[in-house]
Amino acid sequence: MTDPVSDCDVAVIGGGPSGLALATALRRMGVARVVVLERESEAGGIPRHCGHPPFGMREFGRVLTGPRYAERLVTAAVDAGVTIRSRTTVTAISPGPLLQLATPEGTERLSPRRVVLATGVRETPRSARLVSGDRALGVLTTGALQSTVYLKSRAPCRRPVILGSELVAFSALLTCRHAGIQPVAMVESEPRPVAWRAATALPRLMGVPFCAGSTVTRIHGNGRVTAVTLRDAAGVEKTLTCDGVVFSGRFTAEATLARMGHLETDPGTGGPRVDSLGRCSDPDYFAVGNVVHPADTAGRCWREGNALASTLVRSLAGELPTADSAVPLEVAGDIIRYVYPQRLPLARPPSPEAGIRIRFARAARGRLVVRRGNESVLERRARVLPERQMQWRLPASILSSADEPLVFHFEPE
C-alpha cells in the first residue's frame, strides 16, 4: 500500500452516542486532535432513525426524539472542536495503531496514538437464527424498518409480524404507528415480555395481539412474504397472513474490525474483550458503548463515552497501569450471555472491589457461581431474566492471581 498516512491523537471509530460523547469530552479535556470516523453520511448513530422520544434526558435535560438528540450530539462535538469525518469507513485495523480508511475518494491510512472502537450493534437477522421457509422479500430487522421509515419516508411493508419483545421491539411498534403500518402480531418466545412486564400495554393500545410463548416456525411467500406459521405455547400451529417479518433485538456487536483484525473478541458479546479500563487486548485500542455490551440505551452509552475520556487522557499521558497483569473472566453454560469487562487488572495497590456486569440469555432461578479451577470462590442466589443486567461488585480477595480465569456459571434450581 502506498496510501498516504496521516496522524491524530485519538481516532474514534463510530459516531454514535458513545463515540460522540467521548470525542467531545476528550476535546474539552484538552486533547488536541480528536477524529470521529463515521461510515454513514451523517454522524449520530442509531438514534438518527429512532424518530420517537425519549432521548436526551440525562445529556440535555429534556426529552428529544432520536434525530434531534443525534443532531445535538453532533453539534456539541463540532462545537468542542472534534473533527467528524463522515462517509469514512475503516476497512482494517492493525497494531501501531494503524487504520485503513475508505472514502468516496479512495483509500488512505490513519495512524492515531489511540483508537476507540465505538461501532455499536446490529440485530441478529433471520439467516443467523436459521428460520425455516421461503427467502421472501419483506424479511427485515427493526434497524432496516426504522431507517426506511424515518430517513427515507418509505414503508417496507404494511402488515408485518414483529418478532421479539426487547425494548427495540416497542420502538418497532412506534415506528409502525408513525408510518401507518399496522402490525398483525407481536411474537415472543419467552412466556412474558422481555423488556418489562407491563410492556404489553403498547401493543394492546395499537390493537396488536401479543403472542407470548410463541415462535414463528416458517416464513411463506414466493416473492414477497405472504404469511408466517406461528406455533403457540401449547405447540399448536396456525398461519398468520402478513407481508413482512421484523426480526427485532438479539443485538450482536458490530465488531468485524476486531474479529478480522488483531484484537481478541468475546464469544458472548461478539465484541472486543476489554478490561475494566475499556482497553482491548492491544492496549492502544479501547472500546466503548454497545459494541462492548449489546445492547443498552443511547443514554447509557453516552455516559460511558463521557466517562472513558479521563481514562484516555491518562493513557495518552502514560499514566495507566500496564495491561499485562489481569484476571480473565469467562462464562460457562448457556444461561449467562456474557460478563463484562472480560479482564480485571490486578491493581497496585489493590482496589477494594471490582464492578462487573452480567447479562443473561434466559430466565432462570438458582445460584450464580464464580469458580477458579474446581474451586467455588463466590456465589449468590439470583432470579434472572433474559436481557436484564446484573451489577456485581466482586471483592478484591478473589482477584489474587492472573494465572487462572474466573469462570461464571449459573446453576438453576
Added chain:
Amino acid sequence: MTRQVHEPPFPDGRLARDTDPSVDPGHRFDVIVIGAGVVGCAVARRLALAGAEVLVVEKAADILDGASKGNSAILHTGFDAPPGSLEQSCIAEGYAEFLDIHERLNLPLVRSGALVVAWTPEQEARLDGIVEQAHRNDVEDVVRISIEEAGNREPGLGPGALGAVSVPGESLVDPWSTPFAYLLQAMAHGTRVLRGCVVENGSFDGGCWTLQTNQGELTTTHVVNCAGLYGDLVHRALSGDEAEFHIHPRKGQFVVYDKSACALSSSILLPVPTETTKGIVVCPTVFGNLLVGPTAEDQESRDDASVEADTLAMLKREGERILPALAGHAVTAIYAGLRPATERKEYRVLEDAARNYLCLGGIRSTGLSAALGLANIAARWLTDGGSAFVPPRAIDWPAAPAISEHGERDWMRAGNDGMVCHCELVTRREVLAALDGPLPARSLAGLKRRTRVTMGRCQGFYCSAELADLAADRFEEPLARAPEEATG
C-alpha cells in the same frame, strides 16, 4: 446526493419488458435461447461469437433466477465425473476455456485446490479409485496424500480423518458474475435479452420457428432449450417428443459463514461422493466467506427453494465436525438451490436436426463448470447443421464488475460515491451501475447478485433504507413504498 436523474423505467408501476425496439414481431432471429441460466448465458455467448443473431428469453424478472442462483461456486476439473461421459468432456472443455477467458472478462478464479477427505474406512477404501478415475479423466495431478500432509495443508481439519486425495485444479469462481459476463459479451455482439418472457408453445414450419410467448410471437430459425428446471416442459411443448426426460428437482441447502471463518480452510473440502451426490462440501468463496452444503433432497416443486431450520442446523454440525473452529463463527446467510436432475444421471442433450431444435437439459449439478463446454456443443450443432455465419472480425471483452475479494474493488478507487453496503463494501457507484447499466437489475435478488448488497452479516440492517431509495421505481416488487401507497 449525486444520484443520476433518470426516468422511472416502469411509469405504470408494472414490470416493464426489455422493450428492445428491434424485437418486432416480424423479426427473425438465427437462434432463440430459452432460459438465461448459466447454460443459456454461455450458449448465447458462444453462438454470438460464431456470428449468429441471438435472442435470449427468460421467464423470470431477471437472469440467473432458477437453478443457477444457488450452487456451490466451484469450477470443477471433472476429476470425479463418469469417464467417457458427456458431462466429463463438457467439464473438461469448460474448465479449459474458463482458464483461457476469465482474465479478459475480469472474472475471478481462485485456485484453492480441493481435498477429498475420507472419514470412514469404507470411504478410505475408495480413495485410490477416485485417483484412478481422475487419471482416466485426464486430470493427472490428482494424488493420494497422507493424512499428515492433509493436516499440514489444512490445520483446521477435525479429528477422525483417515485419508485424503488432493485435487489441485478445483477452483473457486464467482457464480453470478461468471454467467453475467458471458451474457454481457453476447450482448456486445448483438445478442438481445427479453426478461419476463414465458415461452408457452411453438411451431416449426420446416424452416422457421414461431414461438408463442406472453410477450407475443417470436420468430427464429433455431431454438436451443436451456430452460433448466423447466427444460422438460419446454421440451414437450416444442418437440412433442415424449422421451423419458422428466425434471425431478433436487434441492440443496447451504449455510454461509461470515468472513472471519474464511481463513479456516484454504482448500475446498470434499467428502467421498456417493452415487447420487457429491455430498456436503466445506468451501471458501471468492467473496471471502465459507459455505457448507449442499444437501440433496428430491422434491416435486420446481421453484420451492425454501430452507429448513433442522437441515441448516445439521449443516452447521457437519461443518463444525469437519472444521471444529467454525463453531465460534456466525452464519451470515442461508439459501437453497434446485438442481434440474432427471431420471438419469447423465446430461440430457436431445437434438432434432430436422426441426432445428436442441435441448441442453438435466444439467443437474456441474452446470457452472460445464457451461462453456455445453455451449461448444450448441455451436457445433449449429454449424454442422449447415448454417453459415460470419464471426465478428474483432471480439469485444466487456469487463464484469469486480465484486470478489480478489482484485481491486470499487471502494478502493476515487469517485466511488461512498459506501452503501458496509458489510460487503459495495459503493453507491456500483449500485447505480447495476441499476442503470446493461441488463439492469430488475429485483433485489438481481441487484444482490450483481453487487452483493445485503448479502453480508447484517442482511440489510444498515443499508436497506438507502437501497430502497436508490432502487425506487426500479423493481416489480419495490423494497419499500412511499407513505401514501404504504397506507393504501
